[in-house]
Amino acid sequence: MPAPHALPDSxxxxxxxxxxxxxxxxxxxxxxxxxxxxxxxxxxxxxxADTPSCIHWLATSPLTPQQVEVLADHFTVGETYFFRExxxxxxxTERILPSLVQARQHSTRSLRIWSAACCTGxxxxxxxxxxxxxxxxIQDWQVTIVGTDINPRFLRxxxxxxxxxxxxxxxxxxxxxRYFQRxxxxxxxxxxxxxxxxRFSQLNLVEDMYPSFLxxxxxxxxxxxxxxxxxxxxxxxxxxxxxxxRALVDDGWLIVSPxxxxxxxxxxxxxxxxxxxxxxxxxxxxxxxxxxxxAISAPSLFLPSNSTVPLGPEVLSAPxxxxxxxxxxxxxxxxxxxxxxxxxxxxxxxPDDTAESALYEEAEMLYKEGRYDEVCNKxxxxxWHLHMPSSSINTQIVTLLVRSYANQGAxxxxxxxxxxxxxxxxFNPRLHYLLATLLSExxxxxxxxxxxxxxxxxxxxxxxxxxxxxNLARRxxxxxxxxxxxxxxxxxxxxxxxxxxxxxxxxxxxxxxRELITVMSTRKS
Numbered sequence: 001m002p003a004p005h006a007l008p009d010s011x012x013x014x015x016x017x018x019x020x021x022x023x024x025x026x027x028x029x030x031x032x033x034x035x036x037x038x039x040x041x042x043x044x045x046x047x048x049a050d051t052p053s054c055i056h057w058l059a060t061s062p063l064t065p066q067q068v069e070v071l072a073d074h075f076t077v078g079e080t081y082f083f084r085e086x087x088x089x090x091x092x093t094e095r096i097l098p099s100l101v102q103a104r105q106h107s108t109r110s111l112r113i114w115s116a117a118c119c120t121g122x123x124x125x126x127x128x129x130x131x132x133x134x135x136x137x138i139q140d141w142q143v144t145i146v147g148t149d150i151n152p153r154f155l156r157x158x159x160x161x162x163x164x165x166x167x168x169x170x171x172x173x174x175x176x177x178r179y180f181q182r183x184x185x186x187x188x189x190x191x192x193x194x195x196x197x198x199r200f201s202q203l204n205l206v207e208d209m210y211p212s213f214l215x216x217x218x219x220x221x222x223x224x225x226x227x228x229x230x231x232x233x234x235x236x237x238x239x240x241x242x243x244x245x246r247a248l249v250d251d252g253w254l255i256v257s258p259x260x261x262x263x264x265x266x267x268x269x270x271x272x273x274x275x276x277x278x279x280x281x282x283x284x285x286x287x288x289x290x291x292x293x294x295a296i297s298a299p300s301l302f303l304p305s306n307s308t309v310p311l312g313p314e315v316l317s318a319p320x321x322x323x324x325x326x327x328x329x330x331x332x333x334x335x336x337x338x339x340x341x342x343x344x345x346x347x348x349x350x351p352d353d354t355a356e357s358a359l360y361e362e363a364e365m366l367y368k369e370g371r372y373d374e375v376c377n378k379x380x381x382x383x384w385h386l387h388m389p390s391s392s393i394n395t396q397i398v399t400l401l402v403r404s405y406a407n408q409g410a411x412x413x414x415x416x417x418x419x420x421x422x423x424x425x426x427f428n429p430r431l432h433y434l435l436a437t438l439l440s441e442x443x444x445x446x447x448x449x450x451x452x453x454x455x456x457x458x459x460x461x462x463x464x465x466x467x468x469x470x471n472l473a474r475r476x477x478x479x480x481x482x483x484x485x486x487x488x489x490x491x492x493x494x495x496x497x498x499x500x501x502x503x504x505x506x507x508x509x510x511x512x513x514r515e516l517i518t519v520m521s522t523r524k525s
Contacts, residue, residue, distance in 0.1 A: 007036055007051060015039060015055045022058075023150060024206035024236035025075050031518065038074045045070050072151035080119045082163075082171045083126050085226060085508075087276035088255050092222065093130050094370060096253055096279065100221055101135060110142040114217060114247070116205060116225040118147035121158025121198070122167055123224060125190055128197040129179050146216045148203035155200045161190040205240050206232075211247035222253045227512065229260040230519045237263045245269070248282045255279050259516050273441055275403045356394050359383070363400055375404040376413070393425040399434060411442055429459035433504055436468065445472055463492035463513065464505045470520065486517050 012035060016027040019035075027035040043054035046067060058071075083089060100111060111131070115124040124147035131145075132138055149155055164187050168176050180188040201215055205228070210217040223244050229237045244254055245268045254269060261271065261278045269280035359382055366375045379401040383393075398421045405414035418435040425431060436451035449472050455465040470485035493502075498511035505513065 007039075007055075011052060011055055012036060014059055018055075018059050019075065020233050020236065022207060023071070023075070023204060024232040024240070026231060026233040026236070030521070042070060042074050045074075068150070069152045073153060080122045081167045081169055082122045083175075084123065084170070085257065085277070086170065087274070088224075088226070088257075088279070089126065089130065091274050091277055091279055092127075092253075092255065093134060094368075095274075096222060097131070097134060104141075108142070109140060110144075112144045112220050112249075113146070114220045114223045115145070115147045116203075116223060116244075117228040118149050118154075118158065118200070119151075120154045120163075120167075121147055121161065121200065122163070123147070123226070124158075124198045124200075125161070125194060127224070128194045129175060132179075132194060132197070143197055144216065145198045146220075147198055147200045148215070148217070149200075150202065150204050152202055155202060158198075158200050161195045162187050163190075164188075205243075206236050210243055217247050219249050220247050220252060221249055222255065223248060224255050226255065226257040226260070229256065229263050230516060234263075241265070241268065245282055250282065252282045253279055254282070275406045275437070275441075356397065360394065360397050360400065363397070363404075367400055367404060372404040372407045376401060376408075376410075379404075380417075393421050393428065393431070395428065395430045395434070398431060402434065402438065406438070406441070411438070414438055415442070427458060429455045429462060429465075430504060432458065433462065433465055433468075436465070440468075440472070445476060448472060461492045462503070463489050463496075463510075464502055464508075466492055467513065467517070474520070483521065486521055490514070490517055 009029075009032070012027075012032045013029075016032070016035060019025045019027065039055060040051050043051040046054060048054040048057070104110060113124075113127055113131075115127065118124050124145050128145050131143060135141060135143075147155075147158060149158075162183060163180075168188070176188065179191050179194055181191065183189050199216060203210065203215055203217070208215070211220070212218060225240070225244065229240070232240065241254075241264060248254065254264065256264065258277060261280070264271070264280050268283055270283055271278050271280050359379070363375045363378050366372075366378065379397060383397055383401065398418065401417050402414045405411070405417065415435070415438050418431065418438055422428070422431045422435060432451050432455040436448045436455065439445075439448035439451060449469065452465050452469050452472070455462055456469075459465070466485050466489040470482045470489060473479070473482035473485055493510050493514060496502075496510045498509065498514075500510045502508045502510055502513050
């Protein structure tokens with residue numbers, strides 16, 4: 001049951017409707033305790049004598065820019081950093097951008113990119129850095145990068161282009177040194193030539209008009225809108241997605257977060273799945289792009305796949321129950337235990353770390369050049385010779401091999417390689433989780449679920465594995481199981497700080513995962 005409120009339910013229902021209508025922020029009854037906390041803080045900041053007066057004013061009066069800023073400060077999350085969710089950026093840089101450049105270099109030499117809900121600017125500046133580093137003679141191109149957000153305070157910081165060390169927590173050092181200057185107080189200012197590539201403006205994705213040439217949201221090649229839909233009602237998601245479709249050029253691209261991709265209707269967007277991310281192309285006359293020929297449409301492990309599944313009440317306070325006690329151990333576990341019990345002399349020799357490091361560096365260079373078949377040949381010839389059954393294996397190398405197969409559409413080979421790695425190193429939960437993601441990409445949900453349970457057998461505190469099981473349960477129309485797995489996810493996070501990164505979750509923070517849990521637990525169809 002939701003916690004009791006000091007404010008009457010009728011008043012909270014009115015406030016929820018107002019915020020949804022004006023900004024798209026979705027607060028169903030299960031989130032009313034959070035809504036009440038936030039509106040009390042808003043009332044204090046706007047100097048109202050009491051909270052009901054503030055709610056009445058919101059419902060009946062137009063908002064000034066200052067008041068919009070106060071609301072946005074309390075109802076939006078200003079948490080982002082450079083090169084966030086780097087797998088999506090990799091697909092943009094290695095797949096989408098080369099096709100656009102090839103198509104335009106002998107004609108318009110123009111690119112238009114929109115970062116919707118850009119927060120404090122780290123995402124559009126990351127895109128500007130990527131374009132600057134990847135397009136030869138970029139000064140000869142007409143590049144427009146638009147960053148919009150509802151919060152004017154965020155936009156002031158974005159325009160200033162000065163950031164603390166915390167904004168670079170996943171940024172390679174060489175990029176920070178190349179594109180930023182250290183300020184006197186120890187912060188980092190983006191170089192003027194990069195800052196000039198981005199234009200910022202205030203835009204409300206629910207109320208304001210777009211696409212429009214007045215706010216530079218028309219004829220867009222690529223739209224990034226990540227970690228936004230999870231806060232919107234389904235009606236407002238539909239409105240925003242339809243407007244994004246209109247804003248894109250024919251065959252343009254929309255990139256959202258993995259947890260949001262299920263909200264994009266296949267009638268408007270064609271999904272293309274890559275390891276760790278899915279990108280969507282506007283449906284019109286879909287071209288056969290050479291850079292995307294390896295991608296295939298497939299459901300993702302992380303997607304809340306069917307928005308029509310009714311969800312149960314908020315039950316996140318229940319005790320932890322992993323549900324893995326009856327899960328059989330990995331196939332090779334018995335022999336592994338016997339080897340371990342015989343003492344150090346019975347352990348197989350450890351692989352040569354120097355040889356592994358050299359192998360990985362060579363293969364990674366080929367991967368960055370898109371030479372995936374060469375990566376596979378090199379790693380297949382060498383990787384398995386470095387290991388014996390029941391020895392540890394380099395998860396980075398396995399992941400590189402698997403991604404190289406997947407990028408060529410060779411999913412059977414990717415799965416077989418990952419399965420072989422789990423046989424060599426059966427106690428490695430990361431490998432079982434990687435196998436689960438591959439199986440899910442091929443819609444082998446039962447097999448994916450078994451691999452996730454093996455992950456939890458080896459690492460019961462793997463929050464992302466619990467969360468993945470919740471998404472599988474939702475995809476299979478099992479709301480009670482979904483709620484149980486969400487409870488387990490929440491419990492696995494209980495000792496972590498909000499800013500901690502969730503292992504194996506590609507840059508997702510604990511705070512962000514908790515917000516996803518709340519949204520999945522409370523959303524109604």
